[in-house]
Amino acid sequence: MKEQKTVTRRDFIKGVAYKAVGTAIGLTAAEQVLFGKLAVKNAWGLSSNKTRVVIIRDENVFDRNNEVDSYVVGKMLDKGIQALTGKRSARLGWQSLFQTSDKIGIKTSVNMVPTNQGLIDALRGKLEGIGISFANITTADAEAFNSFKDRNVLINMPALKTHWLSGIAGVIKNYINLTLVPSIYHSDSCASLGKVWKKPIVANKTRLNIVDATKALFHGGPQVEPRYLWSYRGLIIGEDPVAVDMVCLQLIQAKRNEYKKEFWELNPPPKHIEIADKKYKLGISDLSKIEVVKIGWEGEILL
Numbered sequence: 510m511k512e513q514k515t516v517t518r519r520d521f522i523k524g525v526a527y528k529a530v531g532t533a534i535g536l537t538a539a540e541q542v543l544f545g546k547l548a549v550k551n552a553w554g555l556s557s558n559k560t561r562v563v564i565i566r567d568e569n570v571f572d573r574n575n576e577v578d579s580y581v582v583g584k585m586l587d588k589g590i591q592a593l594t595g596k597r598s599a600r601l602g603w604q605s606l607f608q609t610s611d612k613i614g615i616k617t618s619v620n621m622v623p624t625n626q627g628l629i630d631a632l633r634g635k636l637e638g639i640g641i642s643f644a645n646i647t648t649a650d651a652e653a654f655n656s657f658k659d660r661n662v663l664i665n666m667p668a669l670k671t672h673w674l675s676g677i678a679g680v681i682k683n684y685i686n687l688t689l690v691p692s693i694y695h696s697d698s699c700a701s702l703g704k705v706w707k708k709p710i711v712a713n714k715t716r717l718n719i720v721d722a723t724k725a726l727f728h729g730g731p732q733v734e735p736r737y738l739w740s741y742r743g744l745i746i747g748e749d750p751v752a753v754d755m756v757c758l759q760l761i762q763a764k765r766n767e768y769k770k771e772f773w774e775l776n777p778p779p780k781h782i783e784i785a786d787k788k789y790k791l792g793i794s795d796l797s798k799i800e801v802v803k804i805g806w807e808g809e810i811l812l
Contacts, residue, residue, distance in 0.1 A: 560800070561747065562745065562749070562801050563593045563744075563803075564804070565586075565743060565805050566803075566807075566810065569581055586599075586628075586631055587602075588804055589744055589804065590603055604639050609641055611641060612647075613636060613663070613664060614648075614649065614662070615632065615646065615664045616667075618667040618683055621730055622668040622724065624666050624668050633648075665683055666719045666720070667721065668720070668721040669721065669761070671761060671775065673729070675698055675699035677757060677761055678730075682781065687711055698781065700780050701784070716748070717746070717748060718750050722743040722745050724739070724741070725739060727765050728768075745757055751785050756801060758775075760811055764811060
């Protein structure tokens with residue numbers, strides 16, 4: 510019989526306190542309720558069997574020049590990290606993931622749909638804000654293999670897109686540049702991408718995955734057709750790379766179906782995601798074991 514946990518007065522007060530924090534950082538009433546529920550879930554242990562992925566969106570994330578506003582996306586990062594970690598403040602959330610002595614490599618993506626510079630700048634600001642020095646934060650993509658050799662912590666931050674070799678290019682595929690010969694992972698729809706995560710330069714170093722879904726590609730590649738780009742205005746955040754990619758896959762599939770007004774199958778199939786779970790044990794691909802927390806703008810959320 511499963512042990513039933515008792516909810517104490519202290520646990521209840523903790524949930525109420527989270528709602529107060531939500532007010533302080535400018536959350537809507539619905540989001541404040543969500544933060545209260547997350548706090549109570551953490552206290553009760555109700556989510557212990559699930560991995561959490563956060564979708565945070567803001568309708569105003571683009572400035573008048575259609576570039577990502579680093580201030581707005583910075584607030585999105587704070588809300589997302591607080592929801593992900595369940596801490597009383599965003600600062601405590603960041604501090605629970607990183608230490609001031611960490612040497613951090615931020616793995617971005619530049620091909621097809623690049624990680625937005627405004628997001629990169631905002632993330633750097635959050636890390637420096639908790640005491641990590643500028644010199645200890647390195648950002649790289651193609652040159653990551655050489656740039657990250659002395660890094661003890663990685664943050665994986667690709668942009669969301671489909672891919673002509675792997676179906677989608679999310680957080681799992683984003684580390685392919687951390688190998689000497691990326692092409693050896695291209696066969697069979699890039700099924701063995703999870704193996705990259707076992708290499709010493711990567712293994713057990715990834716503290717956080719942030720998918721830039723402010724503007725995403727839902728069909729095509731390597732050439733980008735503008736008609737297949739859409740402004741989702743969001744970030745997808747999680748610690749489990751497989752769970753994050755599963756949510757990304759659901760989102761892209763939902764957008765494709767909406768566009769075609771029928772099921773529009775991805776080709777090639779993104780088989781590497783489930784294989785990363787079943788064979789390489791990198792995370793959870795079972796959607797019933799993934800808790801998706803949605804915060805912010807709800808227009809055209811799709812999921």
